[in-house]
Amino acid sequence: MTAEEQSLRHATAPDPYADERLTLSPFHARQAALNIREAWSEWNGYRFADYYYDVEYEYFCIRNTVGTYDISPMQKYHVEGPDAEAMLDRMVTRDVTKLKEGRVTYVCWCTDTGRMIDDGTIFRLGPEKFMLTCGSPSLAWLKKARFGFDNLTITDMTDNIAGLSVQGPCSCATLKAMGLDGIDQLKPFNIAYFDFAGSQLMVSRTGFTGDLGYELWVEPQLALQMWDALYAAGENYGIQPYGEAATNMARLEAGFIMPDMEFHEALKTVHLNHDQSPFELNLGWLVDFKKPHFNGRRALLEERERGPAYTLTKLDIEGNKVAEGSWIYADEGCSKHVGYVTSAMWSPAVKANIALAMIKTEHLKGELWAEIYYDKELRQYEKIARCTVADKPFWAPDRARATPPADA
Amino acid sequence: MSDYDSIIIGAGHNGLVCAAYLARAGQRVLVLEAAAEPGGLAATREFHPGFRVxxxxxxxxxSRKIVQELGLTKHGYQPGELMNTTGLSADGQHVSIKGNLVKGVSSADAEAFSEYQAMLQKFAAALEPFWMKTMPRIGKNSLKEMLTFAQVGLKLRLLGADDMREFFRVASLPIRDLMDENYDSDILKAVLSWDAVIGSTQAPRSPNNTVLSMLYRMTGESGGAHAIPAGGMAGLVNALAAAAESQGVELRYGSPVKSIAVEGDENGQRATGVVLGDGERLTAERVISATDPKRTFFDLLGARHLEIEFTNRIRRLRTDGQVAKLHLALSGLPNFSGVDQPDGRLIIAPQMDSLEFAWDDAKFGRLPEQPALEVLIPSLREPGLAPTGQHVLSAHVMYVPRSLEGGWTETAKAELQGKVMQTLAQYAPGIEDLVLHAELLTPQDLEEQWKVTGGHWHHTELAMDQMLMMRPTYEAAQHSTPIPGLFICGAGCHPGGGVMGGPGHNAAGEILR
Known part of the structure; x- marks a missing residue:
């Protein structure tokens, strides 16, 4: 029963579960109409589409035309004030002081012991104004992290900003057709503002697909109006909403990490070392030791000297059997267990059997074999497949970085 | 080259002890003190013309070890004669304790007392190796650190199975339970409880190791008995300052530190010196703070230089003191009914529940209906503290909230002073007529005038979760801190507060290691 039906049924009685029900995204009315499979799941308390029509179809929209993905449930915090830069700079491993106004940067932040709490992006909206976005609620950590930085405010903007990711080779053309003049001049990780319906639309050239793409940020009251303008402009490009499942395919091809797949947030981890460090996640490039201080620096420095116990590795696996949940061995006889697969798929774009895996660092140079279990019409089979380490993301088309992008 | 090898912030007894040891080992040491004289909360000052306290x-x-190693006797320190402790009773049936003997109680209580004292002194002796040593780190232990544990383990084991079991039973007991098990006399119970709870934010019924705190106070040869050294507390403080200076330590008074200087580059951060209130900068190989953890890490260093979880652990330290201080300049010796010569410690807590009720008021931010007092007339022991024929009365007042409901207004202070005077007058009729001047110091006054967070005697609560290798918190429990070049040596370190000297001694040991 949907919330609408629920409210109809109890039109005269108050809903006893009102506080428990999922929040509806500002884009919900349009997305619900297009979710013809009723494939809903949940993200941060929002009702959220796993997929709308067909996962593969939505995936191909990202890779071949244009798709939209609702990022309203993503956590968004405004950090403002004279101390904002210093506070964020101390919290995250990257140098925030180098982030210019109108730019976005990918960051991660760690516990004192250098274990990763979460990753996200920081938008520099002004000299003293930032927006931090991340996958899980982080207010408690931000409140701890701000102690000692008196001149700033932290505001949870999650429910006050509607976010829509527009991704795919036709995304720029669609936005141009929508009337966002000059959008083609927006460089990766830059921010631009456009007049929209008497208000302002913020666009960043960011995304989670490894493809050409943008993220649109607008006040919730204008969300549906923006959706309608966008979908009218994208109609001829076959614009289509995509859900969590297609996102997961695209991000894996791009080599991006996903919480609860590649990493377990440190503050939610109970078992010793079941969380990860940036080095283990192959995010060492985010750790800037030129900074004299940031949270986890001492522990991360020690880890850099010692070398991470595991390293997140991109694997190209022979054959076409998906190595989901596979264990990785150093030998074909599977006698030496050296790691585990975190995400795996058959990549339609690359035509390869790909995976991300946590491999004990000392074994990276040697042979790697995946023990794959798969089923064929209810019968279980096992296969030992050779893995090759891939250094580059599986999917990184030039158009993702080209400015202006080629006309669609 | 740096101006000094070590700069120590604060010339309290721990700062001075640490300085003297470091200078003895050849370091160039500067001690910076905000006040005009050394001693911190143990400093003797004139609070009324001719009256000092x-x-x-x-x-x-x-610590006797410190007295010997620093040659304090040579510098004028003389431990005073041990004092009796008397629990005052409204009906004049006072309870008097001298060493392991008690008078004014039933013969059963008197007998139990001797045994009880002997047992506690045995336990205190077993814990002795813990106090003058740096606590081991949890997880990363050197052999030497493990030996500290082994030594205490062995000492406890040598108590014999019965005593060892009893030790583990009583160490974390609320003092109230231990009292009820042993005694009938309410006053005796209250007097003995005083030493378990004084200076802390705990009452006799509070769970959490009040007995352990008492054992800590019973460390040393006096077995817990109190004394005033020759020359008053200044006798010790001046000897420490003289010992430090004789080793070449430079002492600067009236020099408040504004901040600890931190430099940072691609090699990380490092404490490189201090900035004084007047803007002067001094450099040193290391900065050692004898002030409390919150003042050190937040006010002088700044949380932004620390890590987030560490900051949060310091932040949540319980640092609200609950002891006020009353100083009276008296025109003559007050007459405490039934007390021949009031030259010992007088405890006014006429029922076991006096302490508990006073605490109940204070914990909700109210003034105690009936404050409990420890009263001393130091001028009877040390005549120099008051003009001839006149006297100084010094009283600890429990429990008094750091944050009083409605704030510490002049009216609130006057009300508290009225209550304390009323209580005193019950036992020393006519005392109000002798008062030439009164000074009441609330925990907030102690915080502001002595620059100690919360006005807490021990800088941070002396309780199980903030003791031993948890004092003040891990990553700072061995005197080094997360900032290279910054060390701590005050009462917020193991073994803790009170005028004992352990933190200063142990810090110097760590730095010289």
């Missing part, structure tokens, strides 16, 4: 007014476990 110190906030901390007795000694009971100052």
């Amino acid at each position: 110190s906030v901390a007014h007795t000694l009971h476990h100052f």
